[in-house]
Amino acid sequence: MKEDLDKFEKAQNLAYEATSSVMKLLYEGITEKEAAGLLDTYCRDSEVASFFHKPFAWFGDRTRFLNFKSQFNFLPSHRRLNVGDVVILDVAPILQGHVADVGHTFIFGKEQNPDVIKAKKLLLKLRKDLPGMFMSSISTKEIWEKVDDEIKENGFDNIHQLYPFSVLGHRVRKVPLGHLPGITIPFGWHSLWSLASHGLFSELLGPKHKGSKVGVWAIEPHIGGKDFGAKFEELLVVDDSGRAFWLSENVPHLKEGWLTT
Amino acid sequence: MSEIKAKEIQCRGLKTSYLVGVPKSEVKGILFFIHGCPDNHLIWKNLMNRFYKEGYLVLAPNLRGIDKSEAPTDKKRSRYSKDSLALDHLELISHYGQDLPVTVVCHDIGSVSGWELARRLGPRLKKLVAINSPDPMTLFYQFRKISQVKKSWYIAFFQTGKIVELFFDKYKVPLAEKTLKLGRYPEITPERVQEAANLFISFLPHYRAAFAELPTRFLKKTSLVDKPMLLWGNKDPFLNIPTQKDLKTVAKFPEIRVLEGGHWLFLEKEDDVFRLIQKN
Numbered sequence: 189m190k191e192d193l194d195k196f197e198k199a200q201n202l203a204y205e206a207t208s209s210v211m212k213l214l215y216e217g218i219t220e221k222e223a224a225g226l227l228d229t230y231c232r233d234s235e236v237a238s239f240f241h242k243p244f245a246w247f248g249d250r251t252r253f254l255n256f257k258s259q260f261n262f263l264p265s266h267r268r269l270n271v272g273d274v275v276i277l278d279v280a281p282i283l284q285g286h287v288a289d290v291g292h293t294f295i296f297g298k299e300q301n302p303d304v305i306k307a308k309k310l311l312l313k314l315r316k317d318l319p320g321m322f323m324s325s326i327s328t329k330e331i332w333e334k335v336d337d338e339i340k341e342n343g344f345d346n347i348h349q350l351y352p353f354s355v356l357g358h359r360v361r362k363v364p365l366g367h368l369p370g371i372t373i374p375f376g377w378h379s380l381w382s383l384a385s386h387g388l389f390s391e392l393l394g395p396k397h398k399g400s401k402v403g404v405w406a407i408e409p410h411i412g413g414k415d416f417g418a419k420f421e422e423l424l425v426v427d428d429s430g431r432a433f434w435l436s437e438n439v440p441h442l443k444e445g446w447l448t449t
Numbered sequence: 450m451s452e453i454k455a456k457e458i459q460c461r462g463l464k465t466s467y468l469v470g471v472p473k474s475e476v477k478g479i480l481f482f483i484h485g486c487p488d489n490h491l492i493w494k495n496l497m498n499r500f501y502k503e504g505y506l507v508l509a510p511n512l513r514g515i516d517k518s519e520a521p522t523d524k525k526r527s528r529y530s531k532d533s534l535a536l537d538h539l540e541l542i543s544h545y546g547q548d549l550p551v552t553v554v555c556h557d558i559g560s561v562s563g564w565e566l567a568r569r570l571g572p573r574l575k576k577l578v579a580i581n582s583p584d585p586m587t588l589f590y591q592f593r594k595i596s597q598v599k600k601s602w603y604i605a606f607f608q609t610g611k612i613v614e615l616f617f618d619k620y621k622v623p624l625a626e627k628t629l630k631l632g633r634y635p636e637i638t639p640e641r642v643q644e645a646a647n648l649f650i651s652f653l654p655h656y657r658a659a660f661a662e663l664p665t666r667f668l669k670k671t672s673l674v675d676k677p678m679l680l681w682g683n684k685d686p687f688l689n690i691p692t693q694k695d696l697k698t699v700a701k702f703p704e705i706r707v708l709e710g711g712h713w714l715f716l717e718k719e720d721d722v723f724r725l726i727q728k729n
Contacts (some may be wrong), residue, residue, distance in 0.1 A: 209540065212543050212547070213536075213539050213540070213543055215547070215570075215571050215572065215573055216571070216572060217571045217572050218571055222569065225532065226536060226539075226569075228532075229530075229532040229533055229536050230461060230536065232527050232533075233461045233462075233527060233528055233533050233536070234461055234462060
């Protein structure tokens with residue numbers, strides 16, 4: 189387990205290195221497709237051959253999935269970046285068979301948006317509370333509902349309910365043949381196989397989830413304000429004894445100045 | 450080399466060596482030089498010094514695997530891809546200034562990353578100056594003419610794995626000398642011939658990656674580079690002068706300037722090239 193966790197952490201660190209580096213390379217006018225392409229190149233140059241899902245980049249109002257009707261709307265578009273836009277970079281590399289899935293939100297440019305700052309505080313509170321929820325006796329279904337209530341009580345919309353199966357998170361596992369390309373989009377065949385071969389619904393932390401909490405989860409609360417969305421995504425471990433903890437504390441959203449480039 | 454310094458930066462786990470000159474006073478913009486084969490970044494030293502004195506921040510990396518720029522240990526071709534090389538260059542540029550306008554100057558096979566970098570700089574791109582340096586798609590269209598096939602047969606030979614490596618082991622010095630002579634390199638010394646001979650083999654992965662990427666470039670539409678300037682020596686023995694038609698899939702409103710000279714035009718006609726790069 190320890191050895192596997194180290195490898196998951198290595199994959200997660202690489203994913204955050206990619207988002208942090210690409211964040212610095214963005215400029216006014218770059219498209220979501222071009223930004224996602226940079227994430228793809230960054231990971232492929234770092235021994236990644238396949239992804240749990242294709243790298244995503246969303247800018248401005250697309251960060252709150254406005255008018256998204258099919259899963260293909262999640263794919264990066266020709267939307268161009270403007271100063272003051274909220275940006276979400278979401279990348280899920282498979283490194284030596286170990287899946288990471290991270291989300292990194294920030295504002296492009298120096299502008300401060302009070303609503304985004306409020307969203308940041310809520311996300312950090314959720315990050316603090318989530319391990320406790322996993323360690324308590326409440327079910328995963330109740331965790332989903334509790335997070336949903338908290339988002340709405342704070343005046344935001346629950347955007348992760350627009351994800352496929354409305355997931356707040358999903359399990360990640362060691363996958364075979366990670367050195368082969370993913371082929372299918374937006375989710376590579378590794379992810380489809382990994383989810384389906386373990387029963388699909390027990391792997392997806394949605395509003396109807398049933399099953400054990402034990403395992404490694406990619407948790408991704410995604411909240412929406414008036415014209416923006418914000419999220420974090422990182423790996424949470426629940427061990428056999430029921431202890432839950434974030435895989436790493438070295439993540440961008442815990443660093444000073446999070447949300448600004 | 451006056452205020453031009455040799456430095457190194459880590460790009461996704463690999464060391465990249467480069468030359469840089471940062472003016473002490475106000476910076477007019479970035480001049481980014483990408484060398485070709487069989488050269489290294491020192492080929493730009495004269496132009497770099499001149500632009501540095503004009504107040505430009507000048508940068509010239511060694512391409513992947515050349516001199517102190519590390520090659521991937523597993524011979525991974527992706528580190529030589531246009532996307533990967535352009536990302537290396539973007540990381541280097543962002544290290545020195547996110548907001549400064551950038552003029553990209555490329556020569557020979559430096560075109561693979563030069564044209565791609567120009568596409569990825571967005572509004573920060575001031576101008577692309579391609580000196581005897583076609584985008585690979587342009588070169589592909591030029592292969593319709595038998596004269597270009599005759600000039601570029603060596604690119605096909607470079608794809609032949611071990612055979613070409615064995616050939617280089619034995620004949621790299623005469624090959625380097627012939628290349629420099631044919632290309633009208635201005636001062637051919639034994640040291641320069643030896644240097645070119647030693648560098649040749651490091652360029653093979655670049656030619657192979659550029660060739661391997663051609664099919665995907667047909668499937669994927671790329672954006673056009675706005676108003677690039679192409680400077681061409683009329684006596685270039687390796688590359689035909691491209692036409693507007695050859696450039697239609699890669700450039701919008703290209704400006705083609707043909708000067709009296711060979712393959713290393715920026716060495717032969719340094720004053721003219723210096724003046725034309727500065728031209729708005």
